[in-house]
Amino acid sequence: MKYKVGCVLLPSLLSFCASFSSPNNINKNSIKPPTPTFLNHKKRPIQKVVVVGGTHGNEYTGVWCIKALSRHAAKISSQYPSLTIETLLANPEAHYENKRFIHSDLNREFSQDKLLGEEGLPLTVERLRAQEVNELLGPKFGENHPSTDVIVDLHTTTTNMGICLIVPEGDVEMIKAAAYVSHKVCGGVNEGECRILVHSILDRNERPNLGSIARHGFTVEVGPVPQGVLRHDAVEKTEKVIHYFLEYLEKQNKNEQNINTLLEEWYPEGQLTIFKAAKACEEGQLCGRIRWPSDPENPNFPQFLVHKSLQDRDFHKIQKGDALFVDLDGNVINYSGSHGEEVYLIFVNEGGYYYSSSGTGLGVAVKRKIGIEDGMIRRYYEKKSITP
Amino acid sequence: MKYKVGCVLLPSLLSFCASFSSPNNINKNSIKPPTPTFLNHKKRPIQKVVVVGGTHGNEYTGVWCIKALSRHAAKISSQYPSLTIETLLANPEAHYENKRFIHSDLNREFSQDKLLGEEGLPLTVERLRAQEVNELLGPKFGENHPSTDVIVDLHTTTTNMGICLIVPEGDVEMIKAAAYVSHKVCGGVNEGECRILVHSILDRNERPNLGSIARHGFTVEVGPVPQGVLRHDAVEKTEKVIHYFLEYLEKQNKNEQNINTLLEEWYPEGQLTIFKAAKACEEGQLCGRIRWPSDPENPNFPQFLVHKSLQDRDFHKIQKGDALFVDLDGNVINYSGSHGEEVYLIFVNEGGYYYSSSGTGLGVAVKRKIGIEDGMIRRYYEKKSITP
Numbered sequence: 001m002k003y004k005v006g007c008v009l010l011p012s013l014l015s016f017c018a019s020f021s022s023p024n025n026i027n028k029n030s031i032k033p034p035t036p037t038f039l040n041h042k043k044r045p046i047q048k049v050v051v052v053g054g055t056h057g058n059e060y061t062g063v064w065c066i067k068a069l070s071r072h073a074a075k076i077s078s079q080y081p082s083l084t085i086e087t088l089l090a091n092p093e094a095h096y097e098n099k100r101f102i103h104s105d106l107n108r109e110f111s112q113d114k115l116l117g118e119e120g121l122p123l124t125v126e127r128l129r130a131q132e133v134n135e136l137l138g139p140k141f142g143e144n145h146p147s148t149d150v151i152v153d154l155h156t157t158t159t160n161m162g163i164c165l166i167v168p169e170g171d172v173e174m175i176k177a178a179a180y181v182s183h184k185v186c187g188g189v190n191e192g193e194c195r196i197l198v199h200s201i202l203d204r205n206e207r208p209n210l211g212s213i214a215r216h217g218f219t220v221e222v223g224p225v226p227q228g229v230l231r232h233d234a235v236e237k238t239e240k241v242i243h244y245f246l247e248y249l250e251k252q253n254k255n256e257q258n259i260n261t262l263l264e265e266w267y268p269e270g271q272l273t274i275f276k277a278a279k280a281c282e283e284g285q286l287c288g289r290i291r292w293p294s295d296p297e298n299p300n301f302p303q304f305l306v307h308k309s310l311q312d313r314d315f316h317k318i319q320k321g322d323a324l325f326v327d328l329d330g331n332v333i334n335y336s337g338s339h340g341e342e343v344y345l346i347f348v349n350e351g352g353y354y355y356s357s358s359g360t361g362l363g364v365a366v367k368r369k370i371g372i373e374d375g376m377i378r379r380y381y382e383k384k385s386i387t388p
Numbered sequence: 389m390k391y392k393v394g395c396v397l398l399p400s401l402l403s404f405c406a407s408f409s410s411p412n413n414i415n416k417n418s419i420k421p422p423t424p425t426f427l428n429h430k431k432r433p434i435q436k437v438v439v440v441g442g443t444h445g446n447e448y449t450g451v452w453c454i455k456a457l458s459r460h461a462a463k464i465s466s467q468y469p470s471l472t473i474e475t476l477l478a479n480p481e482a483h484y485e486n487k488r489f490i491h492s493d494l495n496r497e498f499s500q501d502k503l504l505g506e507e508g509l510p511l512t513v514e515r516l517r518a519q520e521v522n523e524l525l526g527p528k529f530g531e532n533h534p535s536t537d538v539i540v541d542l543h544t545t546t547t548n549m550g551i552c553l554i555v556p557e558g559d560v561e562m563i564k565a566a567a568y569v570s571h572k573v574c575g576g577v578n579e580g581e582c583r584i585l586v587h588s589i590l591d592r593n594e595r596p597n598l599g600s601i602a603r604h605g606f607t608v609e610v611g612p613v614p615q616g617v618l619r620h621d622a623v624e625k626t627e628k629v630i631h632y633f634l635e636y637l638e639k640q641n642k643n644e645q646n647i648n649t650l651l652e653e654w655y656p657e658g659q660l661t662i663f664k665a666a667k668a669c670e671e672g673q674l675c676g677r678i679r680w681p682s683d684p685e686n687p688n689f690p691q692f693l694v695h696k697s698l699q700d701r702d703f704h705k706i707q708k709g710d711a712l713f714v715d716l717d718g719n720v721i722n723y724s725g726s727h728g729e730e731v732y733l734i735f736v737n738e739g740g741y742y743y744s745s746s747g748t749g750l751g752v753a754v755k756r757k758i759g760i761e762d763g764m765i766r767r768y769y770e771k772k773s774i775t776p
Contacts, residue, residue: 158614226546226614229739232696308620
């Protein structure tokens with residue numbers, strides 16, 4: 001599949017990056033994107049929603065929120081009568097251990113080869129759990145539609161990302177939902193602390209995250225929250241997002257035209273500001289990540305500190321030459337321009353990215369516009385920023 | 389030993405609390421405190437210093453600092469010529485697992501029964517490691533002096549504690565060092581974010597923490613830092629404390645009188661403001677901790693959130709009736725006055741206190757004065773605040 005040639009994908013929390021590409025093949029990509037799988041299901045209404053917590057076992061906020069939802073099932077059900085809402089603790093074993101995962105990141109276990117148990121792959125705790133979850137909420141592959149219409153996957157980050165909604169490019173329903181939620185939570189994406197990140201993997205079958213087993217996936221990230229800790233403010237933010245997301249679905253089920261009118265009013269240009277992974281401009285660099293090296297004796301301990309000038313400054317724009325890291329001798333390592341002259345840092349010093357198996361480093365993104373009606377990123381921005 | 393009657397000690401990070409007591413027995417305690425063990429060694433100079441990181445495996449800052457110290461051994465050695473400085477990674481197994489501990493909190497494993505391997509106690513990873521560390525840096529018990537004069541134990545906390553220096557009551561050397569460091573770092577304890585907490589267990593043999601195996605123990609806590617994450621600013625703060633601590637020892641070894649003159653100038657009243665664990669006023673409550681209940685299915689997941697009005701407000705004074713917690717139904721739980729009408733909260737929402745085996749809850753302290761010359765807390769404050 002041409003679209004993926006040269007892509008170095010990270011087995012990490014966020015796989016919102018589709019491809020490594022040189023400036024030469026950008027045009028080709030933007031002309032013929034692969035048809036998103038979810039379009040096959042376009043006409044079915046959204047009814048069954050599963051709210052998932054603890055995909056990463058030490059992200060406690062989601063676990064708290066699904067416990068609270070379960071306790072108030074009757075009230076929730078009467079609030080959103082067109083929906084069937086369920087909850088799931090995704091990785092109970094890792095949660096009880098207060099670890100991100102036991103053997104491997106559950107949020108990367110939903111690819112075809114892993115789910116269908118291709119020979120030669122070891123059966124880890126997370127691989128087995130992924131198969132169970134796929135049976136419960138999917139199936140992702142095969143002739144049957146997934147039993148779940150939307151998975152809302154609740155995460156936290158140790159970084160100062162505020163509220164982030166992560167949705168797949170091309171999934172008009174989820175992009176409209178993100179537009180609705182961000183407006184309700186923060187009065188629009190350009191104000192406040194609610195931002196939208198977009199996965200560029202259009203084909204749902206190609207995405208390895210938990211949300212990909214349902215027809216639609218909607219991931220919520222709230223930060224800063226330490227791993228293994230609950231913060232009241234982060235719980236409240238997450239609950240607010242869940243509420244407005246369900247409210248959107250309810251309104252959409254009742255009267256789609258009303259919702260469209262509302263969105264047109266809120267976003268008169270028909271576009272949303274979003275962030276997407278910055279493609280690497282240098283060979284050997286990863287898409288969406290500026291790596292730091294790991295300690296030779298401990299693959300999960302970094303050899304660099306994130307420079308203090310960047311700490312807590314997620315969505316801050318950096319330029320070639322700006323300080324990025326500090327090593328054990330106090331030397332400062334500057335930005336080489338590996339992902340473009342000017343990029344936005346995201347997930348700045350995320351605890352989950354300390355695992356070398358998850359791809360260490362700083363998240364790096366570009367700012368784009370996405371069409372609310374077609375759910376597609378406006379590619380002409382890309383040409384401008386990367387091609388001289 | 390009368391002093392310990394009724395005390396419910398917490399197997400946790402901080403054991404700076406000596407006793408559960410009713411107002412009636414405070415006087416007795418303050419009249420006849422047990423003689424601190426370290427006084428036996430009073431005349432020996434301080435030469436061998438061991439800087440310890442990773443006593444809690446997921447507190448990465450200390451691990452970074454000891455790596456950096458080791459890389460610059462020659463420079464450090466010439467800076468502090470009267471000292472022999474070594475470093476130790478205390479719990480490597482937990483560190484490689486990015487966990488606080490594997491089986492039990494290493495910082496509670498240095499009691500006599502555990503170190504001397506009393507029958508009936510299981511040999512956990514941490515119990516075995518404690519015995520090794522005791523051989524390396526102690527011995528704590530027996531006829532020989534410990535081989536180490538001071539252990540500097542580097543910790544971090546997920547809470548907004550700033551820089552905290554934890555020293556034992558009665559250890560004049562460490563209290564003078566804390567006075568020196570806090571003045572150098574923050575211009576005195578009442579300004580800035582450097583505060584001093586005092587263990588009230590006078591007898592070193594009775595303290596179970598790692599620092600207790602050397603003649604003197606000096607614990608550094610810096611926060612907020614998430615577990616399993618390094619922050620450049622926290623590393624710099626910790627390094628500053630290490631530097632000024634070593635500078636104090638160097639100056640003290642060279643000319644004690646000069647240091648005393650300096651401290652008299654900085655603290656003309658001869659006293660330091662410190663915090664110590666608030667004793668429980670209600671039967672069944674723990675000394676120094678207002679507990680939250682744990683989830684029936686997961687002993688390390690709380691049933692209460694810390695109320696948002698307290699989050700990040702360490703050293704904030706609360707009164708009876710103030711909001712403390714929120715439960716899954718949104719009910720607010722107020723402060724019952726369990727530790728006095730007015731108390732200071734410390735370690736507010738500490739990740740290490742989520743483990744029910746460590747004693748869950750909010751830290752609670754009282755503000756006191758301590759004499760720099762005798763290292764003893766001025767007890768008359770205690771009578772005033774607790775007895776009506």
